[in-house]
Amino acid sequence: MELLDLSVLTGNISKKLGMTYANFWGLSLAFCVGIGVVGCGNNSTPEAQATDTPTSGTIRIGVDETFEPILKSQVDTFQKLYASAKIQAAYQPERSVMEALLTDSVRLAVVSRDLTAQERGVFERLKLVPRSIRIGVDGVAIVVHPSNPDSLLTLAQLRGIFTGQQQQWSQLSPNNKLGPITVVFDNNNSSTARFVQDSVTRGAALTKGAFASKSNPALLDYVASHPNAIGVVGVNWISDRDDAAVQKFLKRVRVVGISAKTTGSKPEDYIQPYQGYLAQKTYPLRRELYIISREARAGLGTGFASFVAGNKGQLIMLKAGLMPATGQVRLIDVKP
Numbered sequence: 186m187e188l189l190d191l192s193v194l195t196g197n198i199s200k201k202l203g204m205t206y207a208n209f210w211g212l213s214l215a216f217c218v219g220i221g222v223v224g225c226g227n228n229s230t231p232e233a234q235a236t237d238t239p240t241s242g243t244i245r246i247g248v249d250e251t252f253e254p255i256l257k258s259q260v261d262t263f264q265k266l267y268a269s270a271k272i273q274a275a276y277q278p279e280r281s282v283m284e285a286l287l288t289d290s291v292r293l294a295v296v297s298r299d300l301t302a303q304e305r306g307v308f309e310r311l312k313l314v315p316r317s318i319r320i321g322v323d324g325v326a327i328v329v330h331p332s333n334p335d336s337l338l339t340l341a342q343l344r345g346i347f348t349g350q351q352q353q354w355s356q357l358s359p360n361n362k363l364g365p366i367t368v369v370f371d372n373n374n375s376s377t378a379r380f381v382q383d384s385v386t387r388g389a390a391l392t393k394g395a396f397a398s399k400s401n402p403a404l405l406d407y408v409a410s411h412p413n414a415i416g417v418v419g420v421n422w423i424s425d426r427d428d429a430a431v432q433k434f435l436k437r438v439r440v441v442g443i444s445a446k447t448t449g450s451k452p453e454d455y456i457q458p459y460q461g462y463l464a465q466k467t468y469p470l471r472r473e474l475y476i477i478s479r480e481a482r483a484g485l486g487t488g489f490a491s492f493v494a495g496n497k498g499q500l501i502m503l504k505a506g507l508m509p510a511t512g513q514v515r516l517i518d519v520k521p
């Protein structure tokens with residue numbers, strides 16, 4: 186593994202930026218087809234624009250790699266429904282995805298945050314109005330080796346681990362003999378590393394003992410084979426319990442329960458990133474999922490974004506174990 190380079194994490198993580206959300210929910214495919222607006226920022230010829238409709242053509246999109254499983258399902262379903270549509274998805278770290286969006290290498294970005302003020306300024310100078318669509322809620326999961334007795338952690342303990350204040354497992358529990366703590370992220374420039382530094386360490390630098398494993402499957406494999414490791418992974422990689430790969434991962438790692446209470450936490454205060462707890466907003470490490478479009482016309486990107494935000498796309502979110510942005514989720518309290 187390579188040492189995580191913290192100097193290139195994107196965005197200003199020392200403070201929260203105010204976000205402005207475009208109201209894009211009323212858009213439907215029927216409405217898009219009727220729009221005849223053609224604008225700049227598409228890098229396409231008039232001939233290409235003629236065949237680029239909400240349900241046909243070819244488009245390149247950038248996807249935060251922590252959302253690869255769910256976006257593959259969305260892309261596959263959309264292309265089966267619309268045989269003339271070709272969506273080329275590039276699954277990359279968040280920073281690379283946003284750079285591609287800003288430089289017009291992709292027309293859509295799927296990430297776990299809205300645009301920053303600085304990024305909006307770039308689009309203003311290009312005289313483009315980007316559109317942000319909230320499409321779901323997922324979270325950041327903490328995983329450890331199955332032999333690790335410390336599978337219940339508070340946010341304060343996580344803060345100590347990620348800042349390097351607690352470097353030995355024995356500092357958490359005197360009986361834990363696993364030795365030094367190894368923190369593993371999925372990739373350099375990843376959204377999970379940014380989220381942890383923004384929401385858990387509150388802007389403080391990550392421990393020098395943090396490593397990047399280059400991919401989410403590689404991270405899960407590393408934690409499964411190193412008892413002293415603690416990994417940070419997108420919930421999307423472990424949420425679909427019907428998926429064979431997810432079932433395999435969950436047999437090899439343990440998902441940590443997180444408590445937002447600083448002291449006095451009871452067993453029921455420790456929450457795992459299950460769909461119901463994402464819906465109830467009780468899981469502490471929740472994050473929202475967005476599609477950001479730079480399309481200046483109603484093309485294939487607009488059609489795909491509408492599909493993901495619509496009924497079929499939201500059902501795919503629900504089936505994958507994430508929280509849809511729209512619709513109702515029924516929670517059933519099963520008592521022993």
